[in-house]
Amino acid sequence: MKKLSVVKASCLLSGICLALAIHAPAQTFTILQNFEQSDPTSALVQGLNGNFYGTMGGGEIGFEGNVYTLTPSGTYTAIAGPCCYSYAPVVLASNGYFYGSTQQGGTGGEGSIYRMTASGAVSTLYSFCVTTCGDSSDPQGPLVQLGNGDLYGANITTIFKITLAGELTTLYDFCNPNCNEGVTTPSGLVLGSDGNFYGVTSSSQNDGTVFKMTPSGTVTTLHAFSGTDGSSPVGPLVQATNGYLYGVTRSGGTGVNRACGSIGTGCGTIFKISSTGAFTTLHEFAGSDGASPAAGLVLASDGNLYGTAYAGGNNTNNAGTVFVVSPSGAFATLYDFCSQTDCLDGNSPFMPLLQATNGTLYGTTRLGGTQTNGIFFSLSRGLRPFVQPIPAQGNAGTNVLILGNGLTGATNVTFDGVSAAFSVVSDTEMTATVPTGAATGAVVVTTPSASLESKVAFRVGH
Numbered sequence: 505m506k507k508l509s510v511v512k513a514s515c516l517l518s519g520i521c522l523a524l525a526i527h528a529p530a531q532t533f534t535i536l537q538n539f540e541q542s543d544p545t546s547a548l549v550q551g552l553n554g555n556f557y558g559t560m561g562g563g564e565i566g567f568e569g570n571v572y573t574l575t576p577s578g579t580y581t582a583i584a585g586p587c588c589y590s591y592a593p594v595v596l597a598s599n600g601y602f603y604g605s606t607q608q609g610g611t612g613g614e615g616s617i618y619r620m621t622a623s624g625a626v627s628t629l630y631s632f633c634v635t636t637c638g639d640s641s642d643p644q645g646p647l648v649q650l651g652n653g654d655l656y657g658a659n660i661t662t663i664f665k666i667t668l669a670g671e672l673t674t675l676y677d678f679c680n681p682n683c684n685e686g687v688t689t690p691s692g693l694v695l696g697s698d699g700n701f702y703g704v705t706s707s708s709q710n711d712g713t714v715f716k717m718t719p720s721g722t723v724t725t726l727h728a729f730s731g732t733d734g735s736s737p738v739g740p741l742v743q744a745t746n747g748y749l750y751g752v753t754r755s756g757g758t759g760v761n762r763a764c765g766s767i768g769t770g771c772g773t774i775f776k777i778s779s780t781g782a783f784t785t786l787h788e789f790a791g792s793d794g795a796s797p798a799a800g801l802v803l804a805s806d807g808n809l810y811g812t813a814y815a816g817g818n819n820t821n822n823a824g825t826v827f828v829v830s831p832s833g834a835f836a837t838l839y840d841f842c843s844q845t846d847c848l849d850g851n852s853p854f855m856p857l858l859q860a861t862n863g864t865l866y867g868t869t870r871l872g873g874t875q876t877n878g879i880f881f882s883l884s885r886g887l888r889p890f891v892q893p894i895p896a897q898g899n900a901g902t903n904v905l906i907l908g909n910g911l912t913g914a915t916n917v918t919f920d921g922v923s924a925a926f927s928v929v930s931d932t933e934m935t936a937t938v939p940t941g942a943a944t945g946a947v948v949v950t951t952p953s954a955s956l957e958s959k960v961a962f963r964v965g966h
Contacts, residue, residue: 534884544855545561545870547858554860554907556576557593560590561590584625591607594620599653602620606618616631662677662678697961697963706738711756745807750829771796774811799812810857813825819842824841848873853867896962914928
């Protein structure tokens, strides 16, 4: 018993510590907002003011979608209506603007990339024109920014980059010469610590793949799913501090007799994969712990990965779950939706969770709540606050935004231990310049009350 207490106190055995963190009983689920119109169709992102931004895709008569904000306490405000059907999340770029995409609209009606101010002023940056210029259409995934300012994204069949001035280049076409490789899912890319992008594909012709792409557009397939190890992966992927990439599949697994409604081919899986393609299935959903995850995972400040399952759970409504999984695969269900009468606590979470810089997890559901159009909720587990640099990569001299809470009065900012020039803009926003001599490592902001560290290393270099 004495040896066990020492291990527990010092956390020398990371596997034991992660298990303890996963099963920690102290957590609070709070309903913050009941959506009155349509349902949320994209992930939430944090803005410079500490509020969250999301989109509603529309589809109702007379409603083609909007961009909205939510305060951490749940106050909802619709701020923009970019035409048409904006199912992708907006992303905050280093210039302080948000960038997003529409599935339709633009000059040719085939989708667009738009720029938006924090108050909701929208301008079209690029209009897709698959019919006349062959650059595909229907962008739906989030954009990813490099330190040079360029944004990378995916639409239904291609991967592209676009400058902040609106110049678009198609980097890779999954349908050239044919679509046998699969078509990219509208769930975006993730920039790996090695400077390459990673993503997943899904197709009616196969069970999907995981791929790696260089910034110049060279694509390598890392893993082809077979059904028994998962099918129909969704993203984006997320990279943990151990270097592995983590993701989920909507169906598949070794079992075929599972409580997954009409799926019938397994309830989905959680997997990890290395940058060289070493693949491991970490968890197979069994219905009672969730089924059919429809969105990727989020890496939290405790080192664990959090996500939602669209269906399944222990309630009769099959309304979905919130779960946590450690990098080694220890799994726990944290919340079963429809635990309240008439699913007032939500039903069918469809988007990934967001961990805000205050440490709290936030999310949405597509259904349930008092208006049956979904809810905005928080799940507090006492996770540590952190700071988030934007972008997460750049050379010495790159100017970055830093999001956080309680930044007023900050006395120091370091990149991998090297002090940087900085300026405090507000309690939730700072700017800093990557210092000469800094290597890849954590960004740390020292404030009067705390030392706030980034969740992942800031990568110095191309």
